[in-house]
Amino acid sequence: AQSVSQHNHHVILSEAASLELGCNYSYGGTVNLFWYVQYPGQHLQLLLKYFSGDPLVKGIKGFEAEFIKSKFSFNLRKPSVQWSDTAEYFCAVIHGSSNTGKLIFGQGTTLQVKP
Amino acid sequence: EAQVTQNPRYLITVTGKKLTVTCSQNMNHEYMSWYRQDPGLGLRQIYYSMNVEVTDKGDVPEGYKVSRKEKRNFPLILESPSPNQTSLYFCASSLDAGGNSPLHFGNGTRLTVT
Numbered sequence: 001a002q003s004v005s006q007h008n009h010h011v012i013l014s015e016a017a018s019l020e021l022g023c024n025y026s027y028g029g030t031v032n033l034f035w036y037v038q039y040p041g042q043h044l045q046l047l048l049k050y051f052s053g054d055p056l057v058k059g060i061k062g063f064e065a066e067f068i069k070s071k072f073s074f075n076l077r078k079p080s081v082q083w084s085d086t087a088e089y090f091c092a093v094i095h096g097s098s099n100t101g102k103l104i105f106g107q108g109t110t111l112q113v114k115p
Numbered sequence: 116e117a118q119v120t121q122n123p124r125y126l127i128t129v130t131g132k133k134l135t136v137t138c139s140q141n142m143n144h145e146y147m148s149w150y151r152q153d154p155g156l157g158l159r160q161i162y163y164s165m166n167v168e169v170t171d172k173g174d175v176p177e178g179y180k181v182s183r184k185e186k187r188n189f190p191l192i193l194e195s196p197s198p199n200q201t202s203l204y205f206c207a208s209s210l211d212a213g214g215n216s217p218l219h220f221g222n223g224t225r226l227t228v229t
Contacts, residue, residue: 009155032214043205043220044158051215090157094214101146101165101212102173105157 002027004093006106013081014114021076021109023091030096033074034103035065038088047089050074051096061085083115117142121206121221128196129229136191136224138206144219146212147189148173149181151202152223158205164189165212196228 007022025031032051036044048059055067065076074091091106119140128134140147148163150173160173164183178200180192189208193200204224210216 004157034217036220043222044207044218045220046217049217096214100171101148101163101209101214102160103158103218105150105159107155107157 002093002095002104004091004104004106006089006091006109008109009107010110010112012112012114015083016080017113019076019078019081019085019111021089021091021111023074023076023106024072025074025091025093025104026072027093027095032094032096033065033067034092034094035059035063035074035076036090036092038090038108040087044090047076081111081113083113085111086113087111117219119206119208119219119221121204121224123224124222125225127227127229130197131195134193134196134226136193136204136206136226138189138191138221139187140189140206140208140219141187142208142210142219143186144208144210145186146210147183147206147208148218149179149189149191150205150207151175152205153202161191161204163212193226196226198228200226201228202226 004025034049035047038044050057050067058064089109092103149161150158162181164170206221207218209218
């Protein structure tokens with residue numbers, strides 16, 4: 001069965017520190033990959049997505065992610081975090097030619113940025 | 116403004132009392148889905164709908180029903196809620212089910228069943 005694993009459940013950083021959140025998925029076929037962010041008390045919002053092409057994708061708010069097919073990974077990065085980045089981050093995967101639209105989500109990573 | 120609207124935002128109920136959580140989208144999306152979010156488990160799909168009158172079970176459908184009589188609406192029905200359905204629920208929609216368009220989420224409904 002398809003699954004998504006996020007290695008870090010809770011990350012605490014100081015402002016200006018660099019961020020990398022790990023995401024690995026288990027599926028051998030073509031996949032589309034997403035990172036969503038959920039700010040406290042809010043709904044999930046799309047940070048960035050990868051469908052094809054350049055494996056380094058840039059999203060909103062200075063986030064980027066790199067798709068490494070050989071490692072089944074899609075890690076999220078940001079060079080310098082801000083207090084406002086405090087949120088929960090979800091990696092999600094869908095089969096590239098899905099006919100069910102089912103996104104498989106990771107367990108989520110809670111990021112706490114200290115001012 | 117393009118959005119997915121869920122109501123209510125918060126709901127406290129008792130075991131066995133039927134309830135409905137409404138979901139409406141104004142983007143003419145074909146695909147709609149319900150997820151529940153629980154700590155440490157991420158989001159799990161309850162039901163989804165590919166189009167009007169087409170619904171199917173997700174990973175955790177037990178205890179839930181849905182309907183899709185109109186394209187814009189996709190209500191979630193709990194006929195006899197139980198405490199293990201206490202959770203945060205999200206409705207989502209996308210242009211299609213093909214995986215090439217991202218999901219748009221509603222603001223969530225926090226349900227407590229006592």
